Amino acid sequence: MKNENHSNIISLLNNLYTPYQSLATKDKNFRFIITTLDAIRLWDIQKASGRQINWIPLRRIEFSESIELFNEVTKKLESDSRVSVIRKCISDCNGHPRMLEKFYELLSNTTALTTYGSAALMEELTKKIVHFFVNYITFSVVKLALLGEHVRLDTKVKVTVDKELSVKDLIASGVYINSVTKQADITKVIPTLTLVSLYYFCMETGASLMYSRGVQY
8 A cells, every 4th residue: 555655646646747847947837736644654755855845734624614514414312411422522533634535434324423432432533544654653652642831843752663753743644733834933742642542552462542631621
């Protein structure tokens, strides 16, 4: 899957560049706008070109907006307690658009919608989105969130044996869910993970879910 994604991104970039191949060097000043769910992988490929990439993360969806998106789904439920279970899971998605999308897909399963508890729903949701952050939810990433301390945006975090990324890159990719777009002069944040991300880490490592610091509820 990793190699396939890498090849797909390279192919995309090559296709975008093709119309400009015949232009004179002085005319090759062009910009692309690309939406992606894998910002870090795109950053890895594109940085070799020397071009600056300006990341503009989409804002998280407010809880009230998230609830509204699921109105048609919750109308099918017969008990308030069941609606509460679904709303708790919506809250745990913390406004992350792709998580909400996958949770909506999960609830198309009538059994999941009407009988699964919140823990079972979150486990199934984690399985649906695991490939989006499987390479980035590491011990170092989780530890920094659980410490609950302010860190600089340029702080490096180890994500693989031979690779480090800055906190800003991890925010841009959606691993940390902090927003740094409201204040241009912000230099420090408290790195924050979604509960789903922590749930994935616990599934992979057998860690306890008793830890809550650095996790956004």
